[in-house]
Amino acid sequence: MFVVTGATGNVGGHVVKELADAGAEVLALTRDPEAARLPEGVRAARTDELPLTGATGLFLNPAVVWQVGAGKLLERAKESGVRRIVMLSSSSVLADLDPQENPIGARHRALEADVEATGLEWTFVRPGAFAANAMQWVDQIKAGDVVYGPYAGAQMAPIHEADMGAVAARALLADDLVGQSPELTGPESLSFADQVRIIGEVIGRPLRYEEISHEAARERMAHGFVTPEIADSLLRVFAECVDRPQPISPEVERVTGRPGRTFAQWVEDCAAAFH
Template sequence: MFVVTGATGNVGSHVVKYLADAGAEVLALTRDPEAARLPAGVRTARTDELPLEGATALFLNPAVVWQVGPEKLLERAKSSGVRRIVMLSSSSVLDDTDPQRNPIGARHRALEDEVKATGPEWTFVRPGGFAANALQWADQIKAGDVVYGPYARAQMALIHEADMGEVAARALLTDDLVGKAPELTGPESLSFADQVRIIGEAVGRPLRYEEIPHETAREQMVGGFLTPDMADSLLRVYAELVDRSQAISPEVERITGHPGRTFAQWAADHAADFS
């Protein structure tokens, strides 16, 4: 049995879909099982109950792990006989750097180390920027035609959540990625301004990105959902990516057998979220 944490989230829902399509027995963990819309045949349970008995493999969403508590969840996995853990990590983790250079990488690396110490087979899926991060602009786009944010020319190769889910499912279903930590990107490097323009094309009206000062952006980020350290780390990355094309990883196509989904496809898939 495959257990998926964060099963109704951006990535977890795709992990569930690909496992179900493969005919696997899946238990989806979510905060509200009654509201979950998942493929037929997929069982659901509450995340905080951690029903891992009988599980052979586990997909770990870090947000869920940190919410429940790494020690509690990983100890339950060990005692339940889970033989494989596939964790959604981050490309911020640098294998040749200790300590890690930024808090995002440090936090994910610490959890990777805890997973390794638990003893099962492991795979760490390390995506870069999520295309879904563009959903942070949804309220601005619904309210008008301008998105305000930092570093308009900062470029990222954003990855569609379906590609992350497909790679994670492959790691759960096959032995191909055991002991591996593939770094994932989308197939093209786009600036924030490009991303907003493409979303405009998907929703059928012209949109533009207007750059705001670093300090203004930091205040908004810290006032939202980020710690000061994480806001500083992200803004430092954005500044370094101005007018710099991000390298494209071949891993999505190598692992799945098809090119990564474009940001335009992601925007079309999520057009309703911006309308």
């Protein structure tokens, strides 16, 4: 049996689907099992109950782990006989740097180290920018044709969450990714301005991205969805990525046997959110 934390989230939902499609027994952990929409045959349970008995593989979403406590969850995994842990990490973790200088990388690397210390088999899936980060523009797009944000020319290679789920599921089902940390990207490097333009093309509206100052962006971010420390870290990354195409990782295609989904495909899958 495979246990998936964050099973109704952006990535966990795709992990559940991939495992279910492969015929695996899956237990989906979520805050509200009664409201979870899951594939046929998938059972649901409350995350805080940590029902790991009988599990051989565990998908770890860091957001869930940090809520319930890494020590508690990992100790429970060992006691329950879990053999393999696949963790959703971040490409902010730099393999040749210790300690990590980036706070996002440092936090993920600390959890990776906790997983390694269990002595269980592990795989760390390290994606870069999530395509779902574009959801931060939903309200602006619903309100008008201009998206305001920092560093219009900052280049990312946003990855579809379904591709993360496919790689994570493969790491649980097969042995060839044990001990590996595949870094994942989407198949194309796009600026923020490019991403907004593509959203417009898919939903049939002439959208454009208008750059605001670093200071204005920090104010918005720090009073919204991230801490000031994370806002500063993200803005530094964005500044460094201006007019610098993101290297494209071959790992999605290597692991899954097919090219990664494009950003336009992601928009098509999520188009209803922008209307």
